[in-house]
Amino acid sequence: MKKAAQRSWIKALDSKFIICSKKQNNFRICYKALTLSLLILLSYPAFSFPQSSAESLVQEGADHLQVFFQNKAASRTAVVQFENDSELTDLAMQKIYQLLMARLENEKNIRVSDLLVHFTNGRGEFNLSNVAELDYLLYLKFIQNKTKTGLGLAVFSRWQDKLVSIKYIETHLGKDEMDFLNSKNFAFPEMGFSKLTEFETKKNLMDIQSISSADAQTRYFFYYPDEIIIYLAKEGRLEKQSSCQLKWTRPLYPVLNYQGKLLVFAFKQDLVLTAGGNFSPVAQVLTFSNNQWLETAKIGFVPFKQVLFNQNPYLVGARYEEGKNYFKDKVYFMPFTDPAANSEIVEKKSRPAYAIDFSVQEGQLQGVHLIDREYTYHLLTSDLAEKNPGTAKKGASLAASEGDWLAVSDYSRQTDQLFFYDIKAGGLRPVYTGKIAGEVQFITAGTWQAVKGFWVCVQVPQDDAGRSVLQFWGKPQ
């Protein structure tokens, strides 16, 4: 078997030079070059490193990349090929990959994208649709010989159209560590976003918000067109606590697909919620008083967030095109001083959008994220000035978790997935991808068991009745 493997590598050696002169994004071919390099490296003991764990193996790889990129600024980089020729499982490979990603995310000279869709049958599958936007492509291979396990790492420069760096690191992985890596319940501390829980939900769920009370209990508000159901989280499950029936009045625009946003916040001594949707031109303001929710006002737009301007609270939001599935081309601001009174609304021009969210840090509006009707992502400043128009098509759902993370769905119905971006620096840095078995209906930021992340409502495709599941994707700290 080993001989057969060697033969295939020798075959790769024969075609090496033809390969690299071909198209720059021909990954299959470039990989042959990598295996050749690894073969060469394997025969030189001087390149071996006496390491003792997977983590140090990855750390060494990351160190090598740090040195390589130290004189380069914000190099757009991603792993585009990862193969496993060791006895480690696919799961272990995913963990090793995540560990490497976590290390690279912290490198200031690297703008790393996480393109891994999944790892199966010894091979990683990557989303290569946006490779043209990258500067460097990384190829990884895990290899095992009699006593040691090695990681081969090659860097391909798209601009120079050649391999610019090759590294092979070897270490001894004991059986215990291998078992540890292969076990399902293991997670590296810096792993990316993953699905932490999943619930069945009834049809037409439009949004979820939560609020923690003084007794440290978290209440979850599930927003449906005709009611809001309030749940209490108990040991990994949700228990219905109460519900609030919503009474809408004319004009009411019947819709094919319900969409809406809910906002829950404490205001002075009261708990206030606002609920709006694409079926009504007004959002309801409900205040919790005497153990019941009372409608105290109506607002002419759908509030998304509460923000501070000059230390004064405002509601910021958008307005749906009545009866349709997108927002009008304006963003609305309203001073919020009294839950029972309307203030003058200030509107600012933006653009019609399938999805909008506002990133808010410590009450301050940081930016506006939107996906227009052409499925292009736009990042706007707090003044709604265009900051970073995207080029690639994005899905029609997004949500911002404070000023830290942005989750966006894919531009596809059959193979939906989630893209998580780091927005802490004000930009958009892709860091993780999660596969979704269904179609994303909406994404909203939230918390689950003290973990911040995103609620994702998914329409399960194989069920004609429209079965919906609700997932929580979080990044354990």
Added chain:
Amino acid sequence: MSKLKLLALPLALLLVYAIKPYYGGEISMKLNEPTSFTLNTANYSNLILYSLIYENFFYLQKDGAITTHVFEDYRYDAGGRTLILTIKDNLSFSNGKPLSAKNIQVSLKMFLGANLFAASKLNRLIKNIRADENQIRIELLADDPAILSLMTAPELVVLAENEQSFSGPFYPEEWEKGSHLILKANPFYTGGRTYLDAVKIVFSDDVVPDVFLSSPKSLKENYQEFDSGIYQNIYLCFLQGDIGQNTKIALYTLMKKFNEVTGFKYKELRTLTSDEESPVSIQIKTISPQKTASILKSSDIKLYILASLSYLEKDLTAFLKGSNLKIETLFIDDSQMMNFLNSTAIKYVLIDKIFQTKIAAEEKISRILKESSFNQFNVKYLRMLGELDEVKYSNSQELLMEQIARISETIINDGFIFPLFQKTYSMYIHHVWQGVEVDYYGRPLLQKARKTND
């Protein structure tokens, strides 16, 4: 196959599944020009047109399922022999005026008063109709849980008090007579606003429409055929007892000649329903052109034609002019027909009826008897209908056929209706449109229609 082509296929599939339905766009349909927006479902073209602006109480799907957009809930209370319909909250007509339980009650009563077989069947069952705040309670004379199926008639629609209000997915916005009619999406449509912004109904053949009606199996490239088994029969009716047999035959011969000179656009009809299912064949002998001319030359004939046949106007007028006969054609709206009958001595009428192949022959013959006998309807016919009902429940196909044959013979012998022509239809929809469903009556449901690449 080149790599490029191999890649293009999944890419195309991916584009089909863009994540959100696109709101916007216009679909064009070639239909006959209406005379007004008063409900008229006499022919297939009208059946489609009026389904776009009037919402049915219930829809009968192709698979027999009954659905509704108007009612939140409907249930039959067997104990109280009452059908309870609960209307959805906060519904509105196209102009924003409230659509209430009262509107439902009035619409149902108007339907029951119409000269329709489906209405008379329902009428026989209903004791009273009451409207509460958001409920309509239909109390029956006898227990009949199947009442809901009678309420799927295409003519049972939600009507507004105001003529400018519409309950359907679209409402008329602009009508350029002889050219086109623009229907705009109703923002308050009870079933949820359509993805389409508009439907353009074109009346001429100047443009290639997205949807049109034509004979079945007319192979049209890029179009999907929906053959719902719809056919249209045209009859010549004589509504006064003093019309001589010779005049009837002469006028019948003239109409046959008209079909011949216009290129046999219609199939000859020798039964009251369709030649394939009728137990009897009706042979009416035509006479020579000379004899026809000599009989009709001294007559002063006013031939009333239902507005649903208005598309015949041009050809028929030219034909009659060429025949040098004093025959005046007058087009009359179906809804005004009964009023005209009471006020005017209408003698000659050209009418049409559409039928669905799947509907039982006894149902069709009942419809003809009830809807086409006009002022000639009498106790004898009522008795025949009663007998047909009885035979229906005897489970004897032989007896049933005998009764149908007897009714057909009686009608023809009484001489008030002569079958003339028949035309079968399929609906063709361009492949670029997806999400178009077709109901039991062959009507396109455009609620979720959108272009493939949107």
